[in-house]
Amino acid sequence: MSEFFDRSRAKIDKIIETGPLTFMEVCGTHTVSIFRSGLRTLLPAGLRLLSGPGCPVCVTDQSEIEAVLDLADKDCIIATYGDMTRVPGESGSLLDRRARGARVEVVTSAIQSLSIAQKNPNSEVMFLGVGFETTSPATAVTIKEAYRRDIRNFSVLSLHKTVPPVLRALCARPGLNIDGFLLPGNVIVISGEEQYAFLAKLGKAAVAAGFEPEEIMAALTELSRQAACKDYKLCSYRLRDVPRGGNETARRVMDEVFETCGAVWRGLGLIEGSGLRIREEYLRFDAALKFDIEYKENKDTGCQCGEVLSGLLTPPECKLFGSACTPQSPVGPCMVSGEGTCGAWYRFNR
């Protein structure tokens, strides 16, 4: 197997003779795979990889995390994905709240939160929906199912986001010197390639790939080629059987339940059209309305997740990394999330 990597490395080495290249892996699963497989240690020095805003937990704004923690204090059962429960707020995480008696349920799929609601008819159950195009269809299906079954003690706080608008925003950000993007194959499978066509027009290389190290290496080789030859064209590696338009069923259900809105990204601020809010027809399942959630202003914790997520800093360049911020005493979500870039640097690369 290492022969393939040796060959690919030799190819990239040759390509970057003309100058170093910097790519951003957008998705947290790519980040972790690159570290866990040791791929990072095999890449030439002239190829720089930055982690992007593709870990659902990491991009959630601190004000939203505080609002959820407040809700957990008010006897609402919070159902959410595992990683979300570790994210630190001003006074602890959802897991800390659970130790103090709050009801926090870890689910692996949104639909499981409906069973929790049905088993606890006298309690309010809120599903905290985070993630991108890969998880929002499941949340949409869950909301439709709640509607069909008329489950009244159930609601969703939609913090779902979409990938293309944040990439557009990043490309427009001054100081960010990125030659191209490694795109998450699982997002393309849902959304299709079309939505990413703008990257080529902006002069960015773009390759979508799965999460195996071989797929990532092949994608990096192609990214290097595109960037060096200025031959920008979005392509998908090993996703040939995926219809170019993506998964129409998933997109239809997303469109039916959600509409786009502005969303605040941790450290990046408001990005127009990058969020998904619940449409009017399903508004009675909107936790933001049901609980009249108000978002407070963020306090400065010194966490530089924003700079890290937008590729301006690598985690070790953050002044808190490894000292004030470790997996045991995290300051920002990037250190605790299983897919967070700071956590990956800390765990695999010290």
Place this chain on the structure above:
Amino acid sequence: MKSELVTIGHGSGGRLTQELTKRALSHFDVPKFQMEDCAFIDEDGLMAVSMDGFTVYPPEFPGGDIGKLSVCGSANDLAVRGVKPLFLTMSLILEEGLDMALFDRYMASAAETARGGAITLIAGDTKVVPKGAVDGIFIATCAIGKRASPNILGSAALQEGDALVLTTAPGRHGAALAAARFGLDAKDLESDCALLWPALEPLLKFEGLRSMRDCTRGGLGTALCEWAETSGFGVEIEENAVPSNKDVAGLCDILGFDPLYLASEGCAIIAIDWSWAKECATSLKENPISRDACVIGRVTRDHPRMVGMKTKIGGLRFIDMPVGELLPRIC
């Protein structure tokens, strides 16, 4: 300021569990506390004792149940230090309303396991608590045994260049429980819960045997990190050499877990002088529970106190002690 609380993470093995243990010990005068799987109770190190609590959920899982586990867990803690398990004490904490038929099933299973290992129950206790105070049944066992190895085994005996031999693919117990907890249909996935003594006893004749650990809570990764930290040496393993179970690997892919951190209940890592490594693996292969035994790495002077892994694709990464509970990933 809010008070500090115990969290589930403190019970998940790894760094937080280590801190909790230290905190408990800080209240005691513990000159003879041995940070090993079991402790020798006399000056000559002839008799040893181990103690373990079992709160597993679900109490019945593919490959075993809480009864079998409660015997294997404590007995294995002796076996890995070259101590033959002889006696067992058992404390039962039962929830009001537990079905007696289930209770009988767990006890029959514990008894059968003890019988299979020639381990005699010599004392015990029962308590019943109000509904909700425990989840069905909790068991604590203490195993007592006699040292059969010529030398005292433990991490203090590790030496540079020692080979690391793993008895079987790691993580099967943790994976079987995770599948049950998260409602995943993984019918081929079974816990490896088993008594280790029959597989480990034949190794005691090898002069170069240094230390053995069972890879329970926190998994192989945590066991290796503890060896590195307590011995001061570095540890390095080869990912390609670590036996892999396809069902464990599949479950880990879905939930985002690393098999290195999933618990095993019938898997041991063995440090032995390199010149004996081959005989060690060959001997282990004769027992069905360790038929996949092989050398996975070595003890080194490089990167002291750290565990490194050469990955399948030829890269390098560190293996860090996990922090907190294992949680499934988002997508």
